[in-house]
Amino acid sequence: MKKKLLLLSSLVFASVYNVFSQTKNDWENPEVFAINKEQTRSTALPYASEAQAIKNDYKTSPYYQSLNGKWKFQWVDKIADVPKDFAKEDFNANTWTTMPVPGNWEFNGFGIPMYVNNGFGFPVKPPYINKEDSPTGAYRQEFNLPKNWDGRKVFLHFEGGTNSMYVWINGQKVGYTENAKSPAEFKITKYLKPGKNLLACQVHKFSDGTYLEDQDMWRLGGINRSVYLYSTAQTRILDFFAHPDLDASYKDGVFSAEVNIQNAGTTSAKQTLTLSISNDAGKNVFSQTKTLQVAAGKVDSISFAGTVKAPLKWTAETPNLYTLLITLKDENNKVIEATSHRIGFRKVEIKDGQVLVNGKRVLFKGVNLHEFNTATGQVVDSAVMLRNIQLFKELNINAVRTSHYPQQPLWYKLCDQYGIYLVDEANLESHGLGYGPDNVSNFPEWKDAHMDRIVRLVERDKNHASVIFWSLGNEASNGKAFFDMYDWAKARDKSRPVQYEQAYQRDRNTDVICHMYPSWESMERDAKKDLGKPYIMC
Structure with a gap:
């Protein structure tokens, strides 16, 4: 806009x-920075049938x-x-x-x-x-x-x-x-x-x-x-946010989701919306159906909630996934459209200065990854991505920071599937302007451009199990815009920590102390302190 x-x-x-x-x-x-541009939503396409949606191959969608x-x-x-x-x-x-x-x-x-x-x-x-x-x-x-x-x-x-x-x-x-x-x-x-x-x-x-x-x-x-x-269709599944969480004992799944249905037409009719979760054997472990009638020109948010008994958990070592299927039908029970997304049941927490995944402390052995190929530049295909993941697994690398911007959607699907922890970073660095008061992150006319970059990151990738942290950006000072970005991300997604390198140990807008290029001596000093937050070099 x-x-x-x-x-x-x-x-x-x-x-x-x-x-x-x-x-x-x-x-x-x-x-x-945007004129007549749609709001970013989770990466998902409409299909004509549930069978097509479950396969989730774009080429099969009419x-x-x-x-x-x-x-x-x-x-x-x-x-x-x-x-x-x-x-x-x-x-x-x-x-x-x-x-x-x-x-x-x-x-x-x-x-x-x-x-x-x-x-x-x-x-x-x-x-x-x-x-x-x-x-x-x-x-x-x-x-x-x-x-x-x-x-x-x-x-x-x-x-x-x-x-x-x-x-x-x-x-x-x-x-x-x-x-x-x-x-x-x-x-x-x-x-x-x-x-x-x-x-x-x-x-x-x-x-x-x-x-x-x-x-x-x-x-x-x-x-x-x-x-x-x-x-x-005139009425469509606009977006969805699934929350496949775990209970306090990390045994059973606690699931909730919001599905936004948009009616872009001039009339409204009764419809049904079904959300189901199935395992790799095709067995449903959760299913609910809601009746709705969205007014013309409006968007309604439909909520789902329930428990899933003892689901297989997602971690980088055990990347167990389930298929989330969302189906919109008309009053004659005919499919208007269906869509799907792979999800993983897992809980990310910070307790006593440690990052826990499903209640267990994780030692992150990570790398920073740019989107680059020596033959094709910034055009990276699936073969290159899979080769990178293979090398990571061979070298016991379990985490990747998408330095310093969101990568293409296929990367996240592969990290969900093969098990890589992701620090998902907003496309934001203003290094060349310095880190002082002259950095544009302090200026009101640049605030919305900063906000746009964290909003589009979170809204696109919010349903990926592999994404365990959000990152506000890299080397861009720490002006007011970054505090607003942090507050928005924490309010929008309460399931993931948010990190920002430029907050250091000084400012409130990071859940992780993520220094770049620390000296050995500084790390020794920090190791003797009670920092109150995880310390992960980024």
């Missing part, structure tokens, strides 16, 4: 970094269409040179080349890969970038909708992978997104037409969002995660 600019005429800051005036460019405005492949492409080295009207249907792109999606420009012959530890590759003057060195890619891709999507709501989903981007459908501007490592989803129903449709994107390597993505890594451009369409 495009936010109203703050009026700062009566407020004077001591540093030039603090001065913010209205700009004409969305990509140089910290209060504009309501899914991948847009991955070769797209028409034009690269320019500054935003001002983007071809005029390239998003229009009658624009002639016959002379353009092609670019793989997912794909990085620099690994396909365009631009120069830039490695930076901390810094931005242009003069530091937030929220501004260097317009004379502002690589930009123009994309065009045609697609046809399946005939069985007539009358359904259609959404365009980017799994992530672009610093900032405008989106058009059939020459009409749909919206704008920032945040390279979180999903961007747009409702595009009203822009579509029968037959052939045109998707166009203007992708920026740099924007004001770059100031929040100053990670120690290769800086690359392009759409480097998957893109797809999906469709839903």
